[in-house]
Every structure is written in C-alpha cells, then in structure tokens.
Amino acid sequence: MSTSWSIFVIVLVIINVGGCGWLIWWTMHMRTDEQAEGDLSTGHTWDGDLKENNNPLPKWWLNTFYLTIIFTIAYLILYPGFGNFSGTLGWSQYGQYENEMAASAEKLDDVYAAFRDQNLMELSSNEAALSIGRNVFLNVCAACHGSDGRGAKGFPDLTDNDWLYGGNPETVYATIANGRTGIMAPMGAVVGDDGADAIIAFLRSDNPDSAEAAAGKQKFMTSGCIGCHGLNAEGNQALGGPNLRDDIWLHGDSTADMKGIIMGGKTNEMPAHIDLLGEDRVRLVAAYVLSMSR
Ligand code: HEC
Ligand code: HEC
Structure with missing residues (x-):
C-alpha cells in the first residue's frame, strides 16, 4: 500500500x-x-x-x-489493519499460509520418506504407495488418460502394455516428470493421396509381404516413415513413433483417421509434471502407472 x-x-x-x-x-x-x-x-x-x-x-x-x-x-x-502498520504480533496471511504449507509438507515428507529407499518396481506392488499414486493419478492425470487409465482418442491407454516411449520404470518416470511431445510430420506432399491409401492398405494387411501390401510397403520404406516408425513399422520409442503394425490406434482406427494423420501430421503433448508434483509424487504415480499395465 x-x-x-x-x-x-x-x-x-x-x-x-x-x-x-x-x-x-x-x-x-x-x-x-x-x-x-x-x-x-x-x-x-x-x-x-x-x-x-x-x-x-x-x-x-x-x-x-x-x-x-x-x-x-x-x-x-x-494485527495488521491500521494502514501500513503491520501489528505488533507480526502476523500476515502469507506468513500463515506459508507456515501451514510448511507444516503439511513436513507431515507429508514423513509419509514419502518411507518410500524413498524402494525402487519403482518395488513400489508398484506396495499397497500404501499405490494408494497415494492412485490419488495423484485421479487428481492430475485422469482428465486426459481417463480414471481407469485407458485413455481416449489422442490420449494413450496406459494399461495395455503398448508404449509410445517405453514401459521400463526409468522411461515411465522420465515421461511423467519431463513430459513428451510426439511430432508426426505432415506427409501429404511426400506420399500423395494414392500413396497414403496404399500405405494404409499395407499397415492394415495381416501379411506385410503380400502382393496387395507391396506398393504400400514400398511407399512406406521410401517416404521417410521408417525414421520415426522403424524399419518394420513397429515403432520407434526414442521418438515416440507408434507401432503401426498392431491393432492399437492412438488417433482412431478408421481409414479417414489414419489418412488425416498421414496427410496432415499431428503434434501431441504430454505435459511435464515435475514442478507440479515434485519427485516423490512423480515416483508414486509412476509406480501406479506401472502397476496398471501389468
Ligand atoms: C493434458 C493432458 C495430459 C495429462 C494431464 C497427462 N497426460 Fe500423460 N499423456 C498425454 C498425451 C497426449 C500423451 C501422448 C504423448 C504423445 O503422443 O507423444 C501422454 C503420454 C503419457 C505416457 C506415455 C505413454 C506411452 O505409451 O509411452 C505416460 C506414461 C503418461 N502420459 C502418464 C501420465 C501421468 C502419470 C499423468 C499424471 C501425472 C499424465 N500422464 C498426465 C496427455 C496427458
Ligand atoms: C518425424 C517423425 C515421423 C515421421 C517422419 C512419420 N511419423 Fe507417423 N507418427 C510419428 C509420431 C511421433 C506419431 C504419434 C503422434 C502422437 O504422439 O500422437 C505418429 C503417428 C502416426 C500415425 C497414427 C498412429 C496411431 O496410433 O494413431 C500414423 C498412421 C502414422 N504416423 C503414419 C506415418 C506414415 C505413413 C509416415 C510416412 C509417410 C509417417 N507416419 C512419418 C512420427 C513420425
């Protein structure tokens, strides 16, 4: 004032x-x-x-x-109230807020400390850890991944053991802590309309070496797709390029959905959570995610 x-x-x-x-x-x-x-x-x-x-x-x-x-x-x-005079007790609402936050952080710290010497695999079968992890998941993650973790169009299913970036504990932790950005380049100009149709036929065919898949496979191999989706179209976890040979489609399984992505590309973002949650809670929610996929 x-x-x-x-x-x-x-x-x-x-x-x-x-x-x-x-x-x-x-x-x-x-x-x-x-x-x-x-x-x-x-x-x-x-x-x-x-x-x-x-x-x-x-x-x-x-x-x-x-x-x-x-x-x-x-x-x-x-107490404060008389203009700028702050009162002889030195009370302030920020001070009170900070004291209460510090007190609750200290209380929580005791709870979290119990989990710090266990690794993520151990935590993923520790009931007490999972119950906190589940709470964090429902509060923070469920809006995008669904309360059962099964995801939705554009938001990956975390229970199916099919991973964009990998399902080992360190990778799951890194995904949640630091976030991920999946970038599918728009390929319409490279493959053309017919090329996209042929590639979709290849991706859908049960036998990638059959005659009907051959043209699409050829197109796939020569259009730069393999850099992000791997030689056999089975994915590249370093870049988050999904496996395109399974029946799991992040952005929809209709031909129109697939063609839209191939022609127009897609940027998809998993936000970083380390600042919001802190290391302890990221570990607990990562353990919960690991428990869901088993
Ligand atoms: C704003 C929406 C949003 C929120 C909130 C969110 N996520 Fe995600 N998450 C995504 C998207 C979108 C992706 C896919 C990123 C991509 O396609 O590259 C993703 C990817 C992931 C992956 C990688 C899956 C894989 O197959 O490799 C994990 C693990 C994950 N999220 C866990 C979580 C957890 C745990 C939380 C809560 C702490 C959370 N997410 C909160 C949107 C969100
Ligand atoms: C720069 C790397 C990159 C290139 C090049 C690329 N993709 Fe992708 N593609 C991705 C990523 C990453 C995703 C997942 C986007 C996301 O995170 O949501 C994706 C998603 C897709 C999907 C949707 C998958 C699903 O589960 O819904 C299809 C289909 C696809 N790509 C086909 C292709 C084809 C065909 C080509 C070549 C013409 C190609 N991509 C080239 C990175 C790439």
Whole structure:
C-alpha cells in the first residue's frame, strides 16, 4: 500500500471507531437528559392508547458496544489493519499460509520418506504407495488418460502394455516428470493421396509381404516413415513413433483417421509434471502407472 492510501485508511479507521464511540456516548447522554424531564414518550400513538416510549438502552447492552470498540483497538495494535502498520504480533496471511504449507509438507515428507529407499518396481506392488499414486493419478492425470487409465482418442491407454516411449520404470518416470511431445510430420506432399491409401492398405494387411501390401510397403520404406516408425513399422520409442503394425490406434482406427494423420501430421503433448508434483509424487504415480499395465 502506498503511503497516501495508508493515511487514507488510518483516517477512515479513526473516524469510524471514534464515530462509533461518540455515537454511543451521545445516545446515552441524551437519554439521561430526557429521562430527567420525565417524558419517555416519542409522541407516536397507535390504536388510541398504544404509545411508543423512548427507554434508554440497558447499561450492559451499551457496555458490549464499548467492549467491541476496545476489542477493535486491541486488534489494530496486534494485527495488521491500521494502514501500513503491520501489528505488533507480526502476523500476515502469507506468513500463515506459508507456515501451514510448511507444516503439511513436513507431515507429508514423513509419509514419502518411507518410500524413498524402494525402487519403482518395488513400489508398484506396495499397497500404501499405490494408494497415494492412485490419488495423484485421479487428481492430475485422469482428465486426459481417463480414471481407469485407458485413455481416449489422442490420449494413450496406459494399461495395455503398448508404449509410445517405453514401459521400463526409468522411461515411465522420465515421461511423467519431463513430459513428451510426439511430432508426426505432415506427409501429404511426400506420399500423395494414392500413396497414403496404399500405405494404409499395407499397415492394415495381416501379411506385410503380400502382393496387395507391396506398393504400400514400398511407399512406406521410401517416404521417410521408417525414421520415426522403424524399419518394420513397429515403432520407434526414442521418438515416440507408434507401432503401426498392431491393432492399437492412438488417433482412431478408421481409414479417414489414419489418412488425416498421414496427410496432415499431428503434434501431441504430454505435459511435464515435475514442478507440479515434485519427485516423490512423480515416483508414486509412476509406480501406479506401472502397476496398471501389468
Ligand atoms: C493434458 C493432458 C495430459 C495429462 C494431464 C497427462 N497426460 Fe500423460 N499423456 C498425454 C498425451 C497426449 C500423451 C501422448 C504423448 C504423445 O503422443 O507423444 C501422454 C503420454 C503419457 C505416457 C506415455 C505413454 C506411452 O505409451 O509411452 C505416460 C506414461 C503418461 N502420459 C502418464 C501420465 C501421468 C502419470 C499423468 C499424471 C501425472 C499424465 N500422464 C498426465 C496427455 C496427458
Ligand atoms: C518425424 C517423425 C515421423 C515421421 C517422419 C512419420 N511419423 Fe507417423 N507418427 C510419428 C509420431 C511421433 C506419431 C504419434 C503422434 C502422437 O504422439 O500422437 C505418429 C503417428 C502416426 C500415425 C497414427 C498412429 C496411431 O496410433 O494413431 C500414423 C498412421 C502414422 N504416423 C503414419 C506415418 C506414415 C505413413 C509416415 C510416412 C509417410 C509417417 N507416419 C512419418 C512420427 C513420425
């Protein structure tokens, strides 16, 4: 708060508190005067004889008003509220927030410490670890991968043991911690419309060496697909190029879906989670992912 705002607030507070005090004092004072004259009536009369009297407020009632004023002054001395004066107790909402966060982090740290000397494979069959991992998964990952981890179009199924980037513990940890970006280049200009159809026929055929698949295979081998999808179209985990010879299709299994990806490409992003979750929770959720795929 700038100094002028601070002064503005201080003046407002003084006017308010002082005003309340004066109002109470004045009300009491006036009533005593009137009582002395012996006339309590306000002059309002209803139904002929129903009069409204102006009785003074009970003493105890007025005293509670004085007490609230005393409380206000004490509060403004101890806690922030009087302009920029921060209060003699040094309390602040940020301080309180930080203290509470630190206390809960410390409590959680004890919980996590128990898991630090176990590797991810051990954790993936540790019930206590999995129950925390499952919670993290439901809170953070389920929006994209589904609460059962089975994914959706564009979001990989994490239970099927078919991996874009690999399913060993270190790789799964790295995927979750650092994120991944899968880049399928637009290949329309390279393969052309007919080329794409032929490649799809090759990818779908049960026998990649059959005559009907030959043209597509040829096109696949010579159009730069193998760099990312491997020589046999069975995937390249270093680049996240999916296996195209299985029946699992990340972006849909219709010919239109496949053709759309081949012609137009696709960039797909798994966000990094290390900053959001910290190492302990990334390990626990990685263990949970490993447990789901077995
Ligand atoms: C905003 C959506 C989103 C969120 C949130 C998200 N993911 Fe992902 N995740 C993706 C996408 C998209 C991919 C595929 C990336 C690609 O195609 O290259 C992916 C890929 C993965 C993979 C790699 C799968 C493989 O086959 O190699 C794992 C493991 C994974 N996510 C786990 C998680 C976990 C655990 C969380 C929660 C901590 C999480 N994801 C949160 C979208 C998300
Ligand atoms: C630069 C590397 C790269 C090249 C070159 C490339 N791809 Fe891909 N392709 C990928 C990646 C990565 C994905 C997965 C995208 C994602 O993460 O969602 C993919 C996805 C696909 C898919 C969808 C797979 C699914 O499961 O839904 C098809 C089909 C495909 N590519 C075919 C091809 C064909 C055919 C070629 C050659 C004409 C080709 N790709 C060239 C990297 C590449």
